[in-house]
Amino acid sequence: MKTVKLGIIGLGYIGKVHLRHSLKIKNACVLAVADLSKKALNKAKKAGVKKIFTNYEQLLKEREIDAVIIGLPTHLHLQCAKQAAEAKKHIFLEKPIARNIEEAKEILSTAKKNSVRLMIGYPLRFNTAFRNLKKEIENGIVGDVEIAHAAYISTGPFLHRAEAHTPIPVPEWWFKKELTGGGALIDLGSHIINLLRWYFGEITDIKSLLGYRFNLDLEDSATCLAKFEKGTRAVINVGWFSQGYHLKIDLYGSVKTASAQHTPSNPILTAVQMLTTGTSKFYQPHYAELQYFVNCIINDQSPSPSGEDGLKDLETITQAYKNQISLD
């Protein structure tokens, strides 16, 4: 069986997660990585990556590389994804696909024009609990889902180290709306909207109520009301404001209620999992999505979530930003 040769562009928070997993997935090898940080590059080299670059354009010139994993800040997605497509590399692109619809469309058209596969990183689609929930919906076990509640509340980019609550520096681009395309709604909401679209089809209408607890130009929380083509109504709550972590979907169906959630493991269990499997239960979906992406390339299949999914999610989020409501 063919081995897919990967290049990883961007070794920030998520890029490091992807590197760790890419080194372990079947039928793939990481040939090169690119990042501005020499420290991150040297660590990658120590981990077994043959080639390191401070400029991703050099990585794209590597003819052996079949596909790239792009984990760059959102404002760099368009330029990098376009160049990757033109270099005939298949693309795994972190969500959100881009800052705005125009950029997303350009990424899609360039990928199509160059006949490369484009997958958007939505790990919740590879989470066992959320996959089981989809099966319950499809098999009629829940009945008609009248109402869905979805919540994704976390620290957002304001991370701290697991046990110590020692703060981790936040890259400057996270504070700038023109670079991110938005706040918690585009960052965390894109995960939820993609998942709910997977469950219930297209959203026909969506409204949002945005929160600005931290006085930034971008929202740190959002409550959305959405209506789906099959009639399901959803309340979506996302936020960056909490030191806690909560990611849960509750479905209220005509037959029964059903729930699924993603929970972080305790530090001891995480340490054991890291030692034995090289990843933790928390990051298992990230591992699974990369394995799936590699399999799609080997089997010449179109991946899902696709670039079109990423565009549709962004269109929905854009609509939510436009349809803001306010409460006195």
Next chain:
Amino acid sequence: MSLVSLVKIRKEAEIKKGITDALDLTQYKLPTNIKNIVIKPNLCYYWDYTTGQTTDPKFVAALIDLIRERTTPTVDISIVESDASAMKCKYAFKMLGYEKLAADYKVKLVNLSQDPYETAQVTAGKQSFNLMIPKTIQKADLKINVPKIKYTMENIKLTCALKNIYGCNPYPKKYRYHSRLGEAIVAINKALKFDLHIIDGNIVSGIQPCRLGLVMASVDPVAIDAAAAEIAGINPKTIKYLQLAKNEGLGNTTYIPKGEPINQFKKGYPKKNIKNKLMNNAYTLVIRAGLGKRLGLE
């Protein structure tokens, strides 16, 4: 021995009265013939006051009201903080409500990492430090420290008055000093002697945030830290930098409490239990062994 006052407040509306009572109990009189005042809150990362990690801007607002009542309404007030390894003042001031406070109360916000400075050679214990002394602090007629009471994973055990002054160090990469943190804290306090220390203990962090409703005040940073340590369930004698601070003449580790009995705050403080202590020790060992990332803890 120094006076340390302890006052209980039951709601946010009582903050100003709590500060007033705490100052009066220490018999401290705000000087009236002053032009410049510096207030140093504890801003730690981008966690707001509800976490107990950072000084509540409402506490600082109440303090500003009191200062203006007891000195002159036109006194020049600067709120100071410096960049840290993981925190930039320009965002912390905005996110934690200090930008709004500055606009509402017409006070200045000063990022000490961008302030002009002079250098000074200061020793503490057997260590010598070449420190940057910010001009804004140097020229202030009155320097007020408004810290929080917090546990820390570092071996200094407690973060309070003396440690908050360490945050006046303009050099952002403060981890540079972490191998001799206790000495660095004492050295900075020797160089920047603050006149008054008022603890915002309305919400404290402990092992979890808790509304303790405490206001403490003292002119002695060592004494107030010793009292804070007792509240947090730490024997002050086990905190090496407090002993060093005492030996370097910064204050006394013994004190005369004034106001509410310290025991009521000791009971309410969310202290570490054996499980927390074991977990913290294990975590520290793992990090020191360089295994944090490999085990998914960093």
